[in-house]
Amino acid sequence: MNNKVLQLLVDNNSGVLSRISGLFARRGYNIESISAGVTAIPKFTRITIVTTGDDEIIEQIKNQVAKLVDVRDIKVLEPHESVYRELVLVKVRVAPDQRQGVISIADVFRANIIDVGPESLTVELTGKQDKIEAFIALLDGYEILELARTGLTGLGRGISNVTYLD
Amino acid sequence: MLGCEAMVKSLEKEGVKYIFGYPGAVICPFFDSLLDSDIETVLVRTEQNAAHAASGYARISGGVGVCVATSGPGALNLLTGIATAFADSIPLVCITGQVESDQIGSDVFQEADVTGACESFVKYSYYVTSAKEIPRIMKEAFYIASSGRRGPVLIDIPVDVQNEEIGEFRYPDKAVLRTYKPTVSGHxxxxxxxxxxxxxxxxxxxxxxxxxxxxxxxxxxxxxxxxxxxxxxxxxxxxxxxxxxxxxxxxxxxxxxxxxxxxxxxxxxxxxxxxxxxxxxxxxxxxxxxxxxxxxxxxxxxxxxxxxxxxxxxxxxxxxxxxxxxxxxxxxxxxxxxxxxxxxxxxxxxGWKKKGRDGFVDPAGILELLTSSMKDDSVITVDVGQNQIWSCNHSVIKSGTRFITSGGMGTMGYSLPAAIGARKAARSKQIVSICGDGAFHMCMCELSTMMQTDAPVKIVVLNNSRLGMVREYQHYHYNDRLSAVELAGGPDLSILAGAYGIKYMKLENMDDAEETVKGFLSGKEPVILECMIDPEDLV
Known part of the structure; x- marks a missing residue:
């Protein structure tokens, strides 16, 4: 079973996120990650959900989610027709003499150092999920104090698949 | 105009004639406004039955049923009824009072998160934060409940919002929902x-x-x-x-x-x-x-x-x-x-094979006799259990008969409140409610609703002093190790019927069945007909 990326456009009503996550829980669908935020028009929210399931399950998920009153649109973002990104923040414990090692890994990944403390560095990285995984793997020799990922977000390529808002 | 008055006015605009409900402090503004309306209140004896009665009303009238309860326990008692309606796609608008907006989340008296609790078995729900939104929300709720695949819609309204001034009342002509557009015609x-x-x-x-x-x-x-x-x-x-x-x-x-x-x-x-x-x-x-x-x-x-x-x-x-x-x-x-x-x-x-012993009422026989003796445009409300399966398979359905039961959820105690709701939708029809003794016990408090609100129903209790369907399951799957299925302890239904002023009839076997059924169906007054069924009978 492969990961599938679902993109939802929903009315920004109170409780909408709980309605959607509740539907996934109740019907036994899996959520690998979920991210949400308002669109250019504040009354709409775009939600990106990464889930797993065979074609039949994905079809059911699409139909059940589309049925929710708040949901304007749902589509699968296929890898070859879409761009995906995720953001991660990693706080690593570093003694002063270890700093340069982490910074050079960050440089290779074009990550940003966004906080420096006497004993820690916090790094921000945006990219596809495999890049993020590779980055975290390279930090193996360091103690990761905290790590926060936004979950995947994405958009379809070009304008052929745009849902226009009114 | 106040929010509570706008609620009632909106119901009037939707053509609502009856609400099925039970009051409490935080829904009192609404019940107070009802006094100035022609809408009739059917006061049930427990909130679950308000939803069932609204369901019976909706199914026979073809419209939307409305049920109302207070916050906390009132709203929570409604839940089973809402889930029952959801499983069978019955259009309901369910209104619950809620504690004061500024006390939400502080666990005050009778506070429960009802919109959260029933999230997965309503078609949609509203928590109203401003009284000005009441007309729009009511319009949308009726539209959502009665279009596409029908279902219950919940509106939870804090008591202070009911008491809020909204200015002039304007009811929208139509619901405008950007994200909800059910398909009507086929491709x-x-x-x-x-x-x-x-x-x-x-x-x-x-x-x-x-x-x-x-x-x-x-x-x-x-x-x-x-x-x-x-x-x-x-x-x-x-x-x-x-x-x-x-x-x-x-x-x-x-x-x-x-x-x-x-x-x-x-x-x-x-x-x-x-x-x-x-x-x-x-x-x-x-x-x-x-x-x-x-x-x-x-x-x-x-x-x-x-x-x-x-x-x-x-x-x-x-x-x-x-x-x-x-x-x-x-x-x-x-x-x-x-x-x-x-x-x-x-x-x-x-053909069907008789399974019960002689000397008892044969469920298939009595149901066939009863339903074939009923008028053409009558309503049969059927409960859950063996009585349901017998009724499904042996009822004689005439051209205008309507048969209603709780299918998807299989909620025991549905038939009597649903029959009361059906009676409000069809004043002149013959309405017969069929239940087992287990189901009857779950809803018999509604006998007084029936008597108080002039909603006479003919009630058949198929009594085998068992939870027959579970007994049958244990017979087949647990080798007759029967657990918690015997219903002893009464009551004597003749005395119970008398206590409510309801006529009582009894059938011990099939000997006098024809005459008893005739007497049972004649006239308009409510009757309880108790039929003694073989406890070992199977569907």
């Missing part, structure tokens, strides 16, 4: 495909569910069947789409259904499933209805298409609109004489 290309497939079929079968009733499409379905000689089977929710004396009707499908109905499903070369979902109790192996035959699935809900069985021709939309479209097509009527003969012969050579 023209698909309709052509259906007509073509029907013309080619040798053993076509119509498989009708509750969606046919909900869409008000019974007459359209009968036209399709009768004009083309297509046999019909129904799900439990579909019962009464066809009269049982029709040579085209072959009963209820499913593990508790008629063998000839299941044979028809197994052997058909084309199945037209309308407003049904191939649920587990109706079709245990969905591949039976899909493999090696043409499956047409007509449903208001896209998500039901392919959920249990993958159709060759899916058709999303309103059953009535789609049946009208199909009936307008030119269909080369298939020659189904042999197919009908095959099914009829199978039914005649098999």
């Amino acid at each position: 023209a290309v698909q309709i052509k495909k259906v007509a073509k497939a029907l013309s080619r079929a040798k053993k076509p079968l119509i498989y009708a569910g509750g969606g046919v009733h909900l869409a008000g499409a019974v007459s359209n379905l009968r036209s399709l069947a009768e004009n083309n000689g297509i046999p019909v089977v129904s799900t439990m929710m579909g019962i009464s789409v066809m009269p049982t004396d029709s040579p085209l009707y072959f009963g209820m499908v499913g593990n508790n259904g008629a063998p000839w109905a299941n044979k028809a499903v197994a052997e058909a070369d084309l199945i037209m499933m309308i407003g049904a979902r191939a649920a587990d109790r109706a079709v245990s192996q969905p591949e039976i209805i899909a493999d090696g035959k043409t499956l047409i699935h007509i449903d208001a809900d896209t998500a039901e298409i392919g959920k249990n069985a993958m159709p060759d021709i899916p058709l999303v939309g309103d059953a009535k609109a789609i049946l009208k479209q199909i009936n307008a097509e030119e269909i080369k009527t298939p020659d189904t004489a042999n197919w009908l003969r095959e099914l009829t012969e199978y039914r005649e050579s098999h």
Whole structure:
């Protein structure tokens, strides 16, 4: 079973996120990650959900989610027709003499150092999920104090698949 | 105008005549405003039955049922009734009072998160934060409940919002929902495909569910069947789409259904499933209805298409609109004489076998006698348990009979409150409620509602002093190790009936059945007819 990326456009009503996550829980669908935020028009929210399931399950998920009153649109973002990104923040414990090692890994990944403390560095990285995984793997020799990922977000390529808002 | 007055005014605008409910402090502004309205309040005895009564009302009136409760325990008691309506796609608007807005989340007296609690079994829910939104929300709620695949909509309103001034009352002409646009008409290309497939079929079968009733499409379905000689089977929710004396009707499908109905499903070369979902109790192996035959699935809900069985021709939309479209097509009527003969012969050579012992009332016999003695346009409300299966398989359904029961959720105690709701929707019809003793105990508090609100119902209690369906399950699956299924401890129903001023009749066996049934059905006054059933009888 492969990961599938679902993109939802929903009315920004109170409780909408709980309605959607509740539907996934109740019907036994899996959520690998979920991210949400308002669109250019504040009354709409775009939600990106990464889930797993065979074609039949994905079809059911699409139909059940589309049925929710708040949901304007749902589509699968296929890898070859879409761009995906995720953001991660990693706080690593570093003694002063270890700093340069982490910074050079960050440089290779074009990550940003966004906080420096006497004993820690916090790094921000945006990219596809495999890049993020590779980055975290390279930090193996360091103690990761905290790590926060936004979950995947994405958009379809070009304008052929745009849902226009009114 | 105050929010609570706007709530009542909105109900009036929607043509609501009855609300079924139970008051409490935080819904008092609304109940106070009701005093200035012609809307009649039916005060139930526990909130669950407010939802069931509203459901019975909705199903017989064809409109939306309205139930009302207070916050906390009142709202929570409603939940089972809301879930029951959701499972059977019954259009309800459920209104609950809520504690003061600024106390939300602080666990004050009678506070419960009701919108959260029923999230997964309402079609939609509203928590109202400003009284100005009441007219719009009410308009939307009625529209959502009664369109597309019907279902319950919850409106939770804090008491302070009910008391808020809204200025001038303006009710919207229509609900404008950016994200909710149910499909009504069927896709023209698909309709052509259906007509073509029907013309080619040798053993076509119509498989009708509750969606046919909900869409008000019974007459359209009968036209399709009768004009083309297509046999019909129904799900439990579909019962009464066809009269049982029709040579085209072959009963209820499913593990508790008629063998000839299941044979028809197994052997058909084309199945037209309308407003049904191939649920587990109706079709245990969905591949039976899909493999090696043409499956047409007509449903208001896209998500039901392919959920249990993958159709060759899916058709999303309103059953009535789609049946009208199909009936307008030119269909080369298939020659189904042999197919009908095959099914009829199978039914005649098999038939139902009596399972209970002599000396008791035979459930099949009494239900057949009772329902065949009823008037043509009557309503039968049926509970859950053995009584339900017996009623489904042995009721005589006349052309205008309406049969209602709790199918999807199987909620015991549905029949009496639903009958009270049905009575409000149909003042002059004969209404008979059929329940077992277990189900009767779950709803008998509503006898006083029936008496207080002038909603006379004829009540049949099939008494085997057992939870018969569970006993039967334990008989088959636990080798007769019977656990917690004996209902001893009374009450004596003759004394109980007397306590309410209700006429009581009793049948010990089938000897005087005909005369007793005649007496039971005559007149308008409520009667409890207790029928003594063999505790070891099976469905």
